[in-house]
Amino acid sequence: MAMPSFCAIDFGTSNSAVALPAPQGAEGMALVPLEGQARTMPTAVFYYAEGPHDADGPPRAFGRAALAAYVEGFDGRLMRSMKSILGSDLLERHTDVGGGRSAKYADVVAGYLKRLKRVAETHQGGRPLTHAVLGRPVFFVDGDPARDAQAQAALEACARAVGFEELAFQFEPIAAAFDYESQIDAEQTVLVADIGGGTSDFSLVRVGPQRRTQLDRRADILGHHGVHIAGTDFDRRVNLAAPMRALGHGALGPQRPDGTAREVPSGITFDLATWHLINTCYTPARLAEVRGRKADYADPAQHARLLAVLELQLGHHLANQAEAGKIALGGHGPDGPHSTHAFDLGEIEAGLRWPFSRAQMVEALQSDVAQIARAAQECVQLAGLTPAAVDALYFTGGSTGLTHLVDAIAAAFPQARRVQGDALASVGQGLGLHARRVFG
Structure with missing residues (x-):
């Protein structure tokens, strides 16, 4: 049987990325250049108030072009932080996008995913992508399992609507742990802090070179926790x-x-x-x-x-x-x-x-930072471990650029080594590694 055409998508609150199998003859996964040479694209859509519809719907710009259209004063509607809508009652509502037009929020999300998919397909010579791993936060919605499940189901429905046939999900901080694992040569217990635009997620994961080839890593996931507070x-x-x-x-x-x-x-x-x-x-x-x-x-x-x-x-x-x-x-x-x-x-x-x-x-930011730092400690407590058991803190996500936030998290783990991952790409790269294990 032919290997399925697969990818991994990090659909982020602020920025997104897509990973594809590396070119023939190379190993691993590689992030797709989404805009020029940029491997990430702002999660933004600009709906123009004027212009004819095409096969994909109303005239739109995506990513940096969407932000530029807004800054340059074009008449229309800028949409950002679409991920925050998942799990809310807004998803099935329509919103005015200018020029007497409206769009359903679910269609805004689907349209952005379709853009990511199309760019990735073009990058691999036009071959359709049918399988995907999608990242998700530990909690889309804090303290409400029903709405959290609803949010993942909504994201899955949007992905299927644009042509993906087989889907798998992976927690974003665990994906970041896979990326960290590819860089080390000895077993460690790492607390991954993935703090992006919408959520602050923590995963305590056992990683090491002997574990990389295992498809089922559930035994290595010692705990995960998070709060819906971030950038x-x-x-x-x-x-x-x-x-x-x-x-x-x-x-x-x-x-x-x-x-x-x-x-x-x-x-x-x-x-x-x-x-x-x-x-x-x-x-x-x-x-x-x-x-x-x-x-x-x-x-x-x-x-x-x-x-x-x-x-x-x-x-x-x-x-x-x-x-x-x-x-x-x-x-x-x-x-x-x-x-x-x-x-x-x-x-x-x-x-x-x-x-x-x-x-x-x-x-x-004092109260938000305190809640996030407390969530990091609770992640370790929920795993039944003490701070001394954590060998490394791996920081990823755009909001880890806030130095006082990183310091607040690290204060409870003075013996752990601090490692700063690629703030915008670590999750996408880790999701890619997981996608290869699942579909490759």
């Missing part, structure tokens, strides 16, 4: 702690006759700071509601700025600003963390800048 939550916290303050978030309204003042309504700013809810803030009903609440603001400039953001649809601009500030202050860059950052809000109000410090960001 997009950090962006939201930073957004609320800095740019949204210019729009009145957390401010007090006019003083009342009894000498007290109420906090201005915060529902709109909370939604504006949440990626998958930003576009819900632009409806006529919400605009009318905000216009009617001018009297709730002691500072009229805050209300005017909020209206400007809604009328000019600058919510995604602020989200991008928050992410950039987080990266600058968190230590992602080559020159390490900055001590201060000024958010440029000139598109809202000429000359407006909002200062923010690393200390303020650390404070804003």
Whole structure:
């Protein structure tokens, strides 16, 4: 029988990757260049408000092209963090994408998977891909097994809708452990910390050169745990702690006759700071509601700025600003963390800048970081082991660029060696290794 045509897909909250068998004569799996030479692609879709439909549906751009279309001001709708929709009641709903068009959220996810599949098929000379391993977080939904199962079933349905016939799933941090395993020459117990855009996942795995060829690795998976807190939550916290303050978030309204003042309504700013809810803030009903609440603001400039953001649809601009500030202050860059950052809000109000410090960001993220660090310790406890049993901490996922987050996790494991994997590619590479074992 001919070997099935298979791949592995890391469908991430922020970035995605596809692994294919290495070219003939080579071993292992290789990540596919998805955009130019880039082996990962932002998980983003931009729906153009104008243009004819084609065989794949409404006119769209994907990945970096989608982000560029938004930044360049094309009329349409940017969709990001689609993975966060899995397991929610939004999946079967339709959303306005501009130009009088709408799209079902499930079709947005399927369309992105189809793009990944098509690029990979082109890369291997047009041969159709029929089998795939898909990565999944330890928990799509915290504390709700039914919705968690629903989320995986939804992702499977989207993958089958674009032509995959046989599917297998693997936990993303376990896939990262497989990638780490390919780099070592002695048996170890490794705690994998996979902290991306949507979830922080931990797996305690026994790895080693004698174990690599085994297909069934269930006995080597000592424990796994996770929380639905990660990069997009950090962006939201930073957004609320800095740019949204210019729009009145957390401010007090006019003083009342009894000498007290109420906090201005915060529902709109909370939604504006949440990626998958930003576009819900632009409806006529919400605009009318905000216009009617001018009297709730002691500072009229805050209300005017909020209206400007809604009328000019600058919510995604602020989200991008928050992410950039987080990266600058968190230590992602080559020159390490900055001590201060000024958010440029000139598109809202000429000359407006909002200062923010690393200390303020650390404070804003304190509760999220504490929950993530606690989840790492709980993963080891659930396995019935102590921190001393952990030989190495393997960090992967874009959010592991936050140095104070990595330090907080590592503090409970002082004897373990810290290893930084490829932040965006380790999971995809590990899923590829698993796909070869399953389908190869």
